[in-house]
Amino acid sequence: MTQAVGSTRFETDFWKDAKSRKVWDDIVPGEPRESLPYTLTREAISLFCKAVGETNPLYIDEAAAKAGPYGGLVAPPSIHILLMFSCTPADDWMRSPGTVNAGQSWSYNIPARPGDVITLQARALDKFIRRERLFVVHDNVFFNQHGDVICSGRGQTIRPM
Template identity: 75%
Template structure:
C-alpha cells in the first residue's frame, strides 16, 4: 500500500479557503479521516531527526511497554494537515502559529484510522492583527483520544 502524496504547494487552493469573515467560533470544521501508515510515521521521524527504536525497530517496540511500533507525539503536525481538506482555513498561506499547547493520551500506531474534531473557539482583532483560538482533538478508530490541543494563530489579511 503506497502512502498518499502530500501536497507541498500551499498556495494551490488558497482561493478556496474560508476568509476571516467566514470563520464562525464554535462551528465544527470539516475534516477527513486519515489512515496512518508506518511509511508516513518513519518519514516524519527522519525529517525531524528522531530515530528512536520505538518508531523503527519492531522487535524493540514489541518488547517495550507499548507492545508495538508507535508514532512520536509530534505526529499531530502530520495529522493536522492530513485530516483537513484543501479548503480548510487553518491551511491558509501566511497564517502564523502564535502558540499551542498539546496533551498526549494514547500513542498513534501504524494502521490507525485517525479522526479529527476541530473548531475555532474565538476570533478577535488585537493591534491590527487577526487572531483565532482553535481546538483540535485527534481520535483513533477505537474512539480513544490520541492527542488534543489548543492553538492560537494570526491570520493573514
C-alpha cells in the same frame, strides 16, 4: 507537486489551493471544521521521523518497539502536525499560507499506531483583532478508530489579512 506516502498523496505546494481556503469572514467560532479520516501508515511515521530527525527506536525499529512499553511501533507525539493536514480538506482555514502559530498547548493520551484510522474534531473557539492582527483561538482533538483520544490541543494563530 505531490508526494506519495503509502496510498495517500500529500500536496507539497502549500500555495496550490490558497484561493479556495476559507478567510477571516468564513471562520465561525463554535462551527466544527470538516474532518477527513486518515489511515496512519508505518511509512508515514517513518518519513515524518526522518523529516524531523526523530531516531527513537519505538517509532522506527519494529523489533525494539515490540520489546518496548507499547508492544509495537507507535508514532511520536508530534505526529499531530502531520495529522492536522492529513485530516482536513484543502480549503481548511488552518492551511492558509501566512498563518503564524501564536502559541499552543497539547495533551497526549495514547500513542497513534500504524493502521489507526485517525479523525479530527476541531473548531474555532474565538476570533478577535488586536493591534491590527487577526487572531483565532482553536481546539483540536484527534481520535483513533475506537473513539480513543490520541491527543488534544488548544492554540492561537495569527491569520493573514
